[in-house]
Each structure stands twice: as C-alpha cells, then as structure tokens.
Amino acid sequence: MAASKRPSGEGRAPLARHGALKSRHPFVTLVAMLGVVLGVFGVSAAGIAAYNVWDATQTVTANAVVLDGDKPLPPSLGAIEGGVNILVAGTDSCEGENARLSSACRAGDTKGERNDVTMLVHISDEPRRVTVVSFPRDMLVSIPSCPKEDSSGSYSAMSSQMINASYQYGGLACTVLTVESLIQDEIDFAAAIRWAGVINMSDAIGGVDVCVAEDISDPDNTGLSLTAGTHTLEGEQALQFLRIRHGIGDGSDLGRISNQQQFMSSMVRKLQSDSVLANPATLLNLATTAINQVQQKQLVLSSGLTNPTLMVQIAMAAKDVPYEDIVFVQYPTVYASGAGGSRVMPVKDAAKVLFDALKANQPLTLTGDASQGYGVEVTGEAVKPETAPTPAATEPAGEAPPTAETPATAETPAAETRVELPSDIAGQTAKDITCTQRQK
Incomplete structure (x- = not known):
C-alpha cells in the first residue's frame, strides 16, 4: 500500500468504539466473514449471488466501530490506492454460550474480552494477491493511547504488553491502533468474531478437511481428540482445531497459528471449488447464519464493512488469485528472555521486508517451510481446478494480416521479481497441503 493515509497515534482523530449503524444489506456480513475472519478469498459466483438475495433480506442493526469518522468511504476497492488492509480478531468472550468454550472462562478468569487471534488480511492492487499475517497473541508490544468507549477521552499508552490485551484495553479500535503501529x-x-460465531459460520460452510499426522488429544483445554488421518471438521470441532495448542507442535501459540493456516488454506481451496460457490442453497444458508451472528452480537464490524458494494468489490477482487499467491505468514518473533516461557518479541527487521513488499505490491516467496511454525509439515501440493478457456477472438473481416510494422501479439510483460522473505518468517501458501504434528 501507499504511505499511510491516516496518521496513527497522537494527533489522530479520536476513535469511537461503538456507534449504532444500520446495515441495510445484512448479506455484507457474510461476505466480510467469509472473506476475512475465516480466510475465504475465492468467492467467484458468491458476489453475483449476493445481489440476488440482498433485496429479500431483512434489515438488521449492528454495533459498528468507527475507525475514522472523518474519512469518506471509498465507492469500491479500486478506489483504495494500493489495495486494502483488513484486521480480523477472534475474541475470547465469556458472555453467553461462549463461556463454556473457553478454559479461562471455566476457570473463573472473566476479566474482559481479549483478541486471542489477530490477523491482518492484505489484498493487493492489481495484480491481485492475498497475504494473511498472524500476530502471536503472546507477542510483547507497545499499546498506543486508545479512545475510551464513552468518548470521554483516551487511555494512556502502555509498553511491553501482550498484543491480546489490546482488545480488553480498548476494544477493536485499540487492536487496530496497536497493529498499525507495528x-x-x-x-x-476491521472485524471481530466470538467463538460461538465461528462455530455457527463453520456449520453453515459445511466442514473443512484437515490432516493430522498422529493421534492428538487436548482434554483439559479445547477438548479436541483426533485420530491420525484426514478429518472433515465443522461446528465446535472446527473451533477446537483452530484453538488447540496443547498436544501439537511445541505446545505454543506459534504451533496453533500453523494449525490455523492449515485450516484456512484448506478452506480457500474448498470455496474456490464449485462445491460451495455454485450451490445457491449453501449461499443462502451462509447469508442467514451471518445475519443471526450480527443479531446475537457474535460479530463486531467496523463501519466500512456495512457498505455492501465495497464488500462485493473486496470479495470479487480476490476470487481468481492463484494458490501460490495466497500466502499465510506469522509475524516474525523470538522468544523473550526473562519474560516467561511463552512470551515472544517482534523481529522488526524481518517484518519490514514483508511489509515493504506488500506496500510495493511485490509477489512473495517463502524461503523457510511451514514446519518452522512448529505445528505442521508440508505433505504435498494442491492443484487449482482449471477454468474454461476464453474463446479466441475472431479476426474482423477484411482486416489486413499483421506485418512487421503491426505485430500480431503484444509484447509479453516481464516477469515480476519475487521478494524472498527472511527464513525466520514461517508460513505456507494455499498451494501447500500440510498436516498437523503431535507435540513431542
């Protein structure tokens, strides 16, 4: 993306955490959640189908977080110079049915809602590419001054806090400010989804295939137990798989991120196939589920995500991205000395290579493999289904054949230079088929 269009930190317009806004077309929530929270980027026919159901869908009211009240919303993705950055948080609320899903809630730790998962989805300008950056929840960062919920002022900035404290400290707007500073x-x-919302959306999608190299069991935390092999997960089992860390990899949040990347890669491949996108009944079921999540306060959206035209533009922009250009990476870290076994520190030099490449719209090459994320290993490569070839254009009657002065074809553009990411940036592409490893 181009240089920041909105200053972060001091001197920036105050952010309001919540403002009641009407979503005239609730199907936008579906597009937002599929395209962002669950890592779904191939929507092909979904954008067209969306228009067919919007007018028949009842209006819902959502609490929207205003990220920049003075900035007019762009009419389409193409109007955003350099592409788009979307923040996604998965939060560990103890409200309602979410309480039984969290071991912390069951243990009596109900002191606020934290961003247990934090991801940045970057959709580039043309040529379109998608990069998803996961920020480890145990990474120690500075949290900037964040606006208070009642608009009465701002909280003081804090140093050396786990990034998952940002949501508890100042809601979605504060998590946005924290990641922007990084x-x-x-x-x-931006969007945030609670655990119950993930379960319901996963049910509506119809399951995602995942691979487990050996039997895994996590009875004390997520409750997930799986035998070795391939499993189709949906509902609560899908959430357990996304949250498990005890019993896989090195037992850390870094291993959990690798697991999440396996799940998202598999979901991308499924939703770019006809099994979901060509099925109107599935699309309508997804729309209904998304509406319910807004009504049940399982989703929180920034005000921009209530713009249906924009959301279709975002979804359609990424529909034909090749598997190798859908890249999932972890923000690079090193374990912090003297801060507890699970705490990690950001490696900003390596991260700068990544984010400079995204701003310059350069394709990425991973030099390390997915096993560096501790939780998975690469077991194969996926092949994207072929699309029907475009018929060749018929030469107009009477047109002179090409000559040396009028070449028959345009000159082939030079191949883009791919940026090799530092080896300490772990990740995988949607082309990589990976398998979860049991904790040693």
Whole structure:
C-alpha cells in the first residue's frame, strides 16, 4: 500500500468504539466473514449471488466501530490506492454460550474480552494477491493511547504488553491502533468474531478437511481428540482445531497459528471449488447464519464493512488469485528472555521486508517451510481446478494480416521479481497441503 493515509497515534482523530449503524444489506456480513475472519478469498459466483438475495433480506442493526469518522468511504476497492488492509480478531468472550468454550472462562478468569487471534488480511492492487499475517497473541508490544468507549477521552499508552490485551484495553479500535503501529501502515477495515460465531459460520460452510499426522488429544483445554488421518471438521470441532495448542507442535501459540493456516488454506481451496460457490442453497444458508451472528452480537464490524458494494468489490477482487499467491505468514518473533516461557518479541527487521513488499505490491516467496511454525509439515501440493478457456477472438473481416510494422501479439510483460522473505518468517501458501504434528 501507499504511505499511510491516516496518521496513527497522537494527533489522530479520536476513535469511537461503538456507534449504532444500520446495515441495510445484512448479506455484507457474510461476505466480510467469509472473506476475512475465516480466510475465504475465492468467492467467484458468491458476489453475483449476493445481489440476488440482498433485496429479500431483512434489515438488521449492528454495533459498528468507527475507525475514522472523518474519512469518506471509498465507492469500491479500486478506489483504495494500493489495495486494502483488513484486521480480523477472534475474541475470547465469556458472555453467553461462549463461556463454556473457553478454559479461562471455566476457570473463573472473566476479566474482559481479549483478541486471542489477530490477523491482518492484505489484498493487493492489481495484480491481485492475498497475504494473511498472524500476530502471536503472546507477542510483547507497545499499546498506543486508545479512545475510551464513552468518548470521554483516551487511555494512556502502555509498553511491553501482550498484543491480546489490546482488545480488553480498548476494544477493536485499540487492536487496530496497536497493529498499525507495528506495520507502519493504515488498516482500512476491521472485524471481530466470538467463538460461538465461528462455530455457527463453520456449520453453515459445511466442514473443512484437515490432516493430522498422529493421534492428538487436548482434554483439559479445547477438548479436541483426533485420530491420525484426514478429518472433515465443522461446528465446535472446527473451533477446537483452530484453538488447540496443547498436544501439537511445541505446545505454543506459534504451533496453533500453523494449525490455523492449515485450516484456512484448506478452506480457500474448498470455496474456490464449485462445491460451495455454485450451490445457491449453501449461499443462502451462509447469508442467514451471518445475519443471526450480527443479531446475537457474535460479530463486531467496523463501519466500512456495512457498505455492501465495497464488500462485493473486496470479495470479487480476490476470487481468481492463484494458490501460490495466497500466502499465510506469522509475524516474525523470538522468544523473550526473562519474560516467561511463552512470551515472544517482534523481529522488526524481518517484518519490514514483508511489509515493504506488500506496500510495493511485490509477489512473495517463502524461503523457510511451514514446519518452522512448529505445528505442521508440508505433505504435498494442491492443484487449482482449471477454468474454461476464453474463446479466441475472431479476426474482423477484411482486416489486413499483421506485418512487421503491426505485430500480431503484444509484447509479453516481464516477469515480476519475487521478494524472498527472511527464513525466520514461517508460513505456507494455499498451494501447500500440510498436516498437523503431535507435540513431542
């Protein structure tokens, strides 16, 4: 993306955490959640189908977080110079049915809602690419001054806090400010989903295939137990898989991120196939589920995500991205000395290579492999289904054949230079088929 269009930190317009806004077309929530929270980027026919159901869908009211009240919303993705950055948080609320899903809630730790998962989805300008950056929840960062919920002022800035404290400290707007300070760029839109919302959306999608190399069991935390092999997960089992860390990899949040990347890669491949996108009944079921999540307060959106035209533009922009250009990476870290076994520190030099490449819209090459994320190993490569070839254009009657002065074809553009990411940036592409490893 281009240089930040909105200053972060001091001198920036105050952010209001919540403002009641009407979502005239609730199907936008579906597009937002599929395209962002659950890592779904191939929507092909979904954008067209969306228009067919919007007018028949009842209006819902959502609590929207205003990220920049003075900035007019762009009419389409193409109007955002350099692409778009979307922040996604998965939060560990203890409200309602979410309480039984969290070991912390069951243990009596109900002191607020934290961003247990924090991801940045970057969709580039043309040529379209998608990069998803996961920020370890145990990473120690500075949290900037964040606006208070009642607009009465701002909280003081804090240093050396786990990044998952940002949501508890000041809601979605504070998590946005915190990540902006890390990436030195603007976040255009944001969303947060609670665990019950993930379960319901996963049910509506119909399951995602995952691979487990050996039997795994986590009875004390997530409750997940799986035998070795391939499993189709949906509902609560899908949430357990996304949250498990005890019993896989090195037992840390870094291993959990690798697991999440396996799940998202598999979901991308499924939703870019006809099994979901060509099924109107599935699409309508997804729409209904998304509406319910807004009504049940399982989703929180920034105000920009209530713009249906924009959301279709975002979804359609990423529909034909090749598997190798859908890249999932972890923000690079090293374990912090003297801060507890699970705490990690950001490696900003390596991260700068990544974010400079995203701003310059350069394709990425991973030099390390997915096993560096501790939780998975690469077992194969996926092949994207072929699309029907475009018929060749018929030469107009009477047109002179090409000559040396009028070449028959345009000159082939030079191949883009791919940026090799530092080896300490772990990740995988949607092309990589990976398998979860049991904790040793």
